[in-house]
Amino acid sequence: MRPYYLPREFTHALAVVVYVPPSANADAACDVLLSAVSRLQTQHPDALLLISGDFNHASPSSSLPKFTQYVTCHTRDNKTLDLFYANTKEAYHSLPLPPLGRADHNLVHLLPVYKTLVHRQPAVTRTVKKWSEEAEEALKDCFNTTLWDVFSDAHGEDIDSLTHCLTDYINFCVENTVPTRTVRSFSNSKPWITPDIKALLKEKRRAFVSGNKEELKSVQRELRRMIRKGKDCYRRKMEHQLQQNNICGVWKGLKTISGFKEPKSQPVGDQGWANDLNLFFNRFDQASAPPLAQSPLLQPPSQSLPPVHWLLLCPLPPPPHDPQFTPT
Incomplete structure (x- = not known):
């Protein structure tokens, strides 16, 4: 599906309808579903993938760990048989509705609460x-x-x-x-987006509002041509960087395409914490070292020093005295 309005981070939407009979093997059904979903994700990595249907006794949550299940209400009596999965988090909120006609399953109203990437991350x-x-x-x-x-x-x-x-x-x-x-x-802009493509997107929106179908088709054709041209230019740029051994530029482009984000660095201690470490490890080199009991690192662990680190920094007990050993 390719509706007119779709968040730019999604190329299109794929809807997978599932029905698992009560007599079916749950594990085999989950394997078949995983195989189909994996093939679709390989072909369309940036698509919005929606999985819905009557799963009965099967639960593919363990087979699809990257998907979120949004049906939180009962769909038949006190059981939740109808499930809805999506490959994005915080996208829907479910509400129960009465059954349709003589159906024995309740309806589920999914309210979209998804916040687009351009609104989550400012420009x-x-x-x-x-x-x-x-x-x-x-x-x-x-x-x-x-x-x-x-x-x-x-x-x-x-x-x-x-x-x-x-x-x-x-x-x-x-x-x-x-x-x-x-x-x-903008956070949702692809690396091959150029000012010309943005101008065509605005022109497409204007043609849609005016209701001129012929102009809309013409702008859509030109937009597809410019997108192909932009992707080809970006591909040649990446190949040129690779030929010039510009590994830094190639790696930056790959991270942009794949959406890779640097992990957040772990918080470090303040200057006083560093001084305490220096005092502890250099205590044997000082002529008048303070007693070990007065060292802050030998006190019970605090919030700034995790218990594991405190145990690693504690001094080892002296070895037992051996009367047969005489140091020289």
């Missing part, structure tokens, strides 16, 4: 350099007319000071020569 505004042949020629002229000996004479043999001065001067020339523009990056 990022950043400033980028607009490089062109004219800007490069102007920057070359700026560097050609620069008296570089002035920098070396002013700083002498201080290589660090000379490096900082030259770097600041080059950045100053770039800021005054290369024009900049402010762009807004």
Whole structure:
């Protein structure tokens, strides 16, 4: 299904209707469903996948761990036989309704509560350099007319000071020569989306509101052509980075395509916590070391120091004295 309005993070919607007879093998039914769903996800990784039907005694929750089950009310007597799965979280809220006609199953009203990605993650505004042949020629002229000996004479043999001065001067020339523009990056925009594609999307919306079907078809054809062109340009860009051994750029592009996010770094202690660690591990090198009982690390574990870390930092007991061993 490809409705007119669909959140941009989904390419289209796939609906899977399931019926498991009461006499069927539940494990075999879950295996068949998993095989079909895996094939669909491989073919359409960015699609919204919806699974609904009468599952009876089968429960595919363990087979589909990445899916969320949204039916929380009873659908027949005091049992929940009709289930609804989706491959996105916090998408629906279920409410029970009376049966339709003489049906023995209740109706389930699924209210959409999904919050689109563009609303969950605000747009990022950043400033980028607009490089062109004219800007490069102007920057070359700026560097050609620069008296570089002035920098070396002013700083002498201080290589660090000379490096900082030259770097600041080059950045100053770039800021005054290369024009900049402010762009807004939306979280749901694909990496191959260009300003031309965004303009066609607005034109498609305007043609739909006006009711001109011929113009809408024409804009839709042009939009598909521009999307194919944008994807092809992005593919050639990735291939060029790979040929130039630009592994950093290739990895950044792969993370953008796959939606990979860096894991959040674990919180670290403050400066006092670091000083306590230094005091504990360097206590044998100090002439007048404080008693071990006064060390904060030997006190019972607090909120800033987990119990496991506290046990690892506790000193080991001294070895038992052996009368046959005489140290030299």
